[in-house]
Amino acid sequence: MRFGLIIIGDEILSGKRQDKHFAKILGLLDARGLELSSVVYLGDERDRLSAALRASFAAGEPVLSCGGIGATPDDHTRQAAAAALGVPLRLHPQAEQLITERTVEMAREGKGSTDMSTPENRQRLKMGEFPEGAAIIPNPFNRIPGFSIRQHYFVPGFPVMAWPMIEWVLDHDFAHLHHREPRGERSLLLFEVPESAATPLMEAIEARYPGIKVFSLPSVGDATLRRHIELGVKGPTALLDAAWRDLESGARGLGEVVLPA
Numbered sequence: 001m002r003f004g005l006i007i008i009g010d011e012i013l014s015g016k017r018q019d020k021h022f023a024k025i026l027g028l029l030d031a032r033g034l035e036l037s038s039v040v041y042l043g044d045e046r047d048r049l050s051a052a053l054r055a056s057f058a059a060g061e062p063v064l065s066c067g068g069i070g071a072t073p074d075d076h077t078r079q080a081a082a083a084a085l086g087v088p089l090r091l092h093p094q095a096e097q098l099i100t101e102r103t104v105e106m107a108r109e110g111k112g113s114t115d116m117s118t119p120e121n122r123q124r125l126k127m128g129e130f131p132e133g134a135a136i137i138p139n140p141f142n143r144i145p146g147f148s149i150r151q152h153y154f155v156p157g158f159p160v161m162a163w164p165m166i167e168w169v170l171d172h173d174f175a176h177l178h179h180r181e182p183r184g185e186r187s188l189l190l191f192e193v194p195e196s197a198a199t200p201l202m203e204a205i206e207a208r209y210p211g212i213k214v215f216s217l218p219s220v221g222d223a224t225l226r227r228h229i230e231l232g233v234k235g236p237t238a239l240l241d242a243a244w245r246d247l248e249s250g251a252r253g254l255g256e257v258v259l260p261a
Contacts, residue, residue, distance in 0.1 A: 007067060
């Protein structure tokens, strides 16, 4: 199973904040035997978000989306998702209950009123307005939920909220796919050989072992390591050993090879 990832926020694109989601979510997926297929960074621009989500919904791949689901004027993800699906936003009953419970807790701490008809609290409830037909994603940090619809999972941009919410999604909706097909990766260093010379070997291995991907990461070298290619295979472990033997043998026929320690 492979997942798309959408990371939303002007603050990421402007450099005011550095993205931390990509590396973390890559690790969460890898720990469960799942993979990432794509990463898209988008700003807080409703029309562009709608267009991107429309294409994403049509692709039929599960997608994790971080950011922009609040209720301030610069948050557009909820509205963009609804527009992409051609459905209205509706206050989700369970989200309304959770937001109300959180508001009451805050009032007890001296932070606002329990009266949900006040302008401030009505604004809070907008965070529970999701595309019609959506389900909620629980938020263990402050109980303000995210939402899911059509295998798209929308969580806040704050890592302290987003990451446990995504873990819940992966363990709740996709537990049956964890480690369904054991996978692995092996690589070597091939020195002073151009990629063009290694390409026929790579193509032959992929043709011989459907399901195996061969990768090439060239380096011009530095003060400690001269020009080389990291050449490797990755894919189902049932095929990996045979593909690796062919790769190593073929690489040694091209030039100097160093295996990992």
